[in-house]
Amino acid sequence: MTDHFFHSSDNPLPDNGVGGYFSARDGKQLRYARFSPTARPAKGTVIVLQGRNETIEKYFETIADLSARGLGTAIFDLRGQGASDRLIRNQNYGYVKSFHDYADDLGTFFKQIVLPDCRGPYYILAHSTGALIALLAAPQLVNRIERMVLLTPFLGIPDERYSIKTIQRMATALQLAGLGRICITRRHKKDFETNLLTSDPLRFHRNSQIHDDHPHLRLKGPTVRWLKQACKAILKISDPNFMARMHIPTLIVAAGADQIVSTRAIVHFSRHLRLSSLLTIDGARHELLQEADFYREQFLAAFDAFVPGSEECHDNLAA
Template sequence: MHAQKIEINRRAIPSDATESMWQAADGWPIRRIDWQGATQPRGSMLFLPGRGDHYEKYLETLAFYAALGWRVTSIDWRGQGLSGRLLEDPQVGHIDDFSTWISDLRYFWKSWKATTPGPHVVLAHSMGGHLAMRALVEGAFDPDAVALSAPMLGIQTGGLPLWLNHAFAKLMCKIGREDLPAWKVSEKPLSSMNVRGNILTGDKDRYEDELAWWALRPEVKLGPPSWHWIERAIASIRLLDEPGKLEAVKTPILLMATTADQLVSTPRVIKDSKRLPHSETLIFGKEAAHELLREVDAVRDQCLDRITLFMDQYAPQK
């Protein structure tokens, strides 16, 4: 099997996609994009992006699954993309607590599932992968199958224990730096913007798609996270450490990751996969960076093929 080529302009919203705003339970505006798909749809797929992401980055992948017959939807997380910012400085990524995102997802899922054809599946990247896993653990949603790209089940800690990173983040919040960016630029501490592309993907053109969207829609750009985001992220990761949490998840899950990832911990992804009752893995090496779904074709096609086979097996068309 080989992923079929879907030729789209990655720097324009496809004519068959609809952008709109949805309101969370508390009235917060959440931006979404939807493909209605085929007359007799394959099912419905919800894509959950990563930290700092906006759905424009993934148009190529979303269009791919729409072409396969899925009714595809993606959202911008609260505080990201065009879903409204949470701090006076709009360039700082922030959230009061990851449970807020879980609540948004719970509320969105209930409405979305009720108005779309089954089976219902989830594809999620990085932070979106972490939130999908937490939502499964907490019973916030009930997809038939889930595929995760470089899920943030752990983070790179510079060789230090996670608890020590957590203690430092708590200290920074305690001394009044909770709303300030944890570093200056790029996606990780001490990395410059000119190496950001290499951290994310080996495909120069796909990387530049994001920069093009920043020029077309400057409001979607988001910079480094706040110290409070860092502290809450580690707290949420540690929550999944609790015995029995992952072991109780019955949903079939595909976890895709790369040992060359500089942002999330692939050893943690592999470790957690062994705790899940129904999991499969696809692990890359130096040929892939963090954004697997925006990588060179040799990597991305493997991911698309594996996701398609996984969904066919565990979420067959009804």
Template sequence: MEEAKFYKEIAEGPSSAGAYWIQTEDKVRLRVGAYHSLGDSKGTILLMLGRFGYVERYGRVAQSFADNGFSTVVVDWRSQGLSDRMADDPQAGHIHHFSDYQKDVSAMMQVVENLEMPKPYYLVGVSMGACIGLRSMLDGLPVASAAFISPMWGIKMSAVQRIAAWPLSWAAKATGQGHRYVPGESGEIYVLETPFEDNNLTHNAGMYDYWVEQAKSAPELQIGGPTMTWLFEALSECRNLSSAPSPNIACITFCGELDRLVDNDSIKARMAKWPNGEFSMIRNAKHDVLTEIPEIGGDVMSQIFAFFSKMEIQGQTHENV
């Protein structure tokens, strides 16, 4: 494990932050970031971000975590941030198999262990990261409880799009064309090409400007649209997860009423069968409810901290009985 490049100025996270290179079992080099809390620690949040995510993207969020006593570890998934890209086109959001992300999780946890990050561990999964995180929990990820933000347990599509997506993405992968972008997508950076007024992520202009400035300052951290193989693999994983039992680990889940990226019906179906699960639909919120303006999202962050604290107290009480 070696120190990696970290963009402290654009992250605006805790001062005790750093990043590290680590290699996965299939020889992919990943970058993992660590934000340390100050003072007494309540544990470490394993922050699993979505398809646009990279270590610095949620630096301000990591600062809020630190202010509330939590350290944070976050990974640049393969083909994202400064981690190795899986296609010749570095802008392509490409993978070979969705299960490869679990190799990234294993590498992330190796960094957690090497740095002796404080226990207990908590999962915060955002969009695609929530899909990866759910699979990790089913595979035994050692977390005390979890919070999911607009989890990608289904991809939002019209009926016609869904009917076409399966055979087209399968055929592209099967014929060696899976590295091509999904129709309508390209290598363009979303936040630089989409005016704030038209974005699908948040009503929070300050947060959107923060992401825009990051993209301008470090375009090498950004990626464009997903490839056909990514689409096929993501659809397959969502379908496989839909029939899997919910882990016996407490979780709280938030999604936005106006989300155009993930399928809220799939989220509701999952949470209806999750023991010790709490669900909140945020009215008028877009995809990234964690960064929504208070007038819409309320204080999702405080709700997550309260939930983690409640679960920790209940766990200690059960241990003492």
């Protein structure tokens, strides 16, 4: 296990872990981990879907929280990031041919790793880009996934001057001009004071240290192609005919002070999605699982109320 993952005293490796690589449908090698719960009785498995430019290591604390609730965890680095295979020559740029590749990887992961080796029932906990992937895959996950919890899903950007359709058109024009693989932004903000992700300095510095110590896990900004495909996925999952095929009970959690994705778009989407409920955590920033305890514990309480069987362990939060 330790051969595949990077941990430290500030970010300890959770117990009961197994890790390695699995082959995606097109042969790409994707790094994964699965963790058995430490608490008993065992109550199922949570599939964690990361956001853009995230890695398994960033979720060690959350995995420990789930483990203390009797829930196992299955997680993998998305294609093109973390320690999974990169997709273009410049490996620092975020790229994907299609968001359906992400959804296909989730299906392959479920068949190859989760079903054979992880105890059901199965749940999804997904953040930002990962939440968009979960929604895209949702029609194929019916009767497999009991419930989904989606944190600050990427459904729009806060700058309302540009609609998703407009952004897609601009990205398409750039791609047709041969610029699909250029990076939209190359600036990497490392200062806590200027970050838009979390108000918690300890978790911010812990996560920054992962990339500082292991720079091969880091990405710079997304490419034009990535942005175009993200917009395409957002428009698809927002289509009423597609939404009618989503039958998994879903809790959507928005962050009241989010400046990365559009909270307004999240609220609008949740109003039209069947079997869904919305919670907005006032004052929280984008990365709810990396936020200060005041905000993070509000989410965990909502999680306990929504995911069956986890309520008994609410007092066993990992430190």
